[in-house]
Amino acid sequence: MTSWNIAVLGLGIIGSRASKNLQQAQAVGDSGIASVTCWNRTPKSQPGELPTLEEAVASANLVLLYLKDSVAVWEVAAKVLACPLEGRVLVNHSTIDLATTKWLAGECAAQGIVFLDCPFTGSREAAAAGGLVYYAGGPADWIDKVEPVLLKSGKSVLRCGEVGTATIMKLVTNLISACTVQALAEALATATSHGISPAALTEAVDLNASGSVLAAMKLPTMATGDFDTHFSLANMLKDSRYVLDLAAEAGLDTPSIRTVSARMAELCDQGLAEKDYSALAAPYLKA
Incomplete structure (x- = not known):
């Protein structure tokens, strides 16, 4: 089993609850989750929250984006991609346009970062109760590896195909x-x-x-x-x-x-x- 150091970027209605579920899993000794940090553009004072994006992703081998829109993804992803992340995994859970998804995938590929396209369906209560459904696009073997993390806030992962299909x-x-x-x-x-x-x-x-x-x-x-x-x-x-x-x-x-x-x-x-x-x-x- 892969051991993940996870960074959750974006602590809105869904990201905050996903982060909490991951922290709870770590607290009860889930061997697949070594650590959970988080960050938000506007500080939320949430457990595990660090003051800068760079600190949040510094030791992460799995970065999860829960952001509002394409504008936010472009802004935050640019900062993430400026960090040394080669060999790590970046998962976008934000609902964005197809062009931004393809841009993000291309930038990750150029830097040796695994990219998964994983938006979700479900709202506030579903996220809190671990009832989201994730749509997943990208390499099947990497979806398999990340799926146990997704199932801390989700009840199922629907494999859609290549990157972009989930978007x-x-x-x-x-x-x-x-x-x-x-x-x-x-x-x-x-x-x-x-x-x-x-x-x-x-x-x-x-x-x-x-x-x-x-x-x-x-x-x-x-x-x-x-x-x-x-x-x-x-x-x-x-x-x-x-x-x-x-x-x-x-x-x-x-x-x-x-x-x-x-x-x-x-x-x-x-x-x-x-x-x-x-x-x-x-x-x-x-x-």
């Missing part, structure tokens, strides 16, 4: 989630405007072919205006723009996500950016 998988599944929540918002507004209770609609959807884990999770909170952040509207907007770029590159017209993306941009401009993306229902609650 695409993450973006297209988020397309489905964004469009589904917009549809749920419209259904909720239309049904309740005609006297149907949110509870009755939730039960009907649950029994219908349109029912899903996502619908069961979001409909009840959307009905009460509870937009506590599990995955922010700003992040979903960002991902919708990345997937629109993918579609354009393939010469595809994707009217559903284009329309939902525009709607999310409007709501972000209205001050809802840091709310959960189920805030797509917010305009109907004001009606």
Whole structure:
């Protein structure tokens, strides 16, 4: 078994919980985890957090990126790549555009660093409970080696293929989630405007072919205006723009996500950016 000295870079909603799970695994004597350090651009005062990125990665042979977007990945990765990391492993868990994933893979290859493309699905509670699902792209043997670490915050690792495939998988599944929540918002507004209770609609959807884990999770909170952040509207907007770029590159017209993306941009401009993306229902609650 490989013994990992792990550096977690990015301590937002997911990174902070992933780091905590890894530290707990180390504390109970997991022989695969020798040490866990972490760092965030804005200090979080989290256990194991070091003041500089350079200190966090100094002894790490496995560096995990949990960052907000492509801009953050470019900024942080440039600093990481300036450190002596030859022979080590860099794993990107951030949801970013395909071009940035390919850039990062190329830079790592040039410096003798193993790179894995591993975004995830799942939000705050899933990360805390070890219930994330990681999409993994890259050399299969290295995914096998890193998988035990991923399973400290995840329940499964889906192998997608070469580097870039996991990024695409993450973006297209988020397309489905964004469009589904917009549809749920419209259904909720239309049904309740005609006297149907949110509870009755939730039960009907649950029994219908349109029912899903996502619908069961979001409909009840959307009905009460509870937009506590599990995955922010700003992040979903960002991902919708990345997937629109993918579609354009393939010469595809994707009217559903284009329309939902525009709607999310409007709501972000209205001050809802840091709310959960189920805030797509917010305009109907004001009606």
